[in-house]
Amino acid sequence: MASSAGVAPEAIELAIKSKLEATHVDLVDTSGGCGQMFEAVIVSPQFAGKRSLQRHRLVNTALKEEIAAVHAWTQKCYTPEEWEKEKEKA
Structure with missing residues (x-):
């Protein structure tokens, strides 16, 4: 999964969906395509009842x-x- 070029966004998105039961994922590679910096919006029922720090x-x-x-x-x-x-x- 990891390489000198970072991580493929698809691999991260798949991990988010499978490990966190995410119902929605917006994943943006902010590194210009090299796979080293990502911003994510994650929607999951697993976050219910948890504060921000607990979710992170x-x-x-x-x-x-x-x-x-x-x-x-x-x-x-x-x-x-x-x-x-x-x-x-919005």
Whole structure:
């Protein structure tokens, strides 16, 4: 999965969906395509009842190998209900 060129976005997205039961994932490679910096919006029912720090720890633990292979990782975590409200704002 990891290489000198970073991580393939598809591999990270697949890991997010399978390990976190994500219902929606927006993953952006902000490194210009080299796979070293990613921003993610993750929507998962696993975030229900958890504060922001708990959600980030859950993601970081689940994606430990993938995150270790990149230079920068930024995440925004929402429950499905919170995501629906975010979409209404836009």
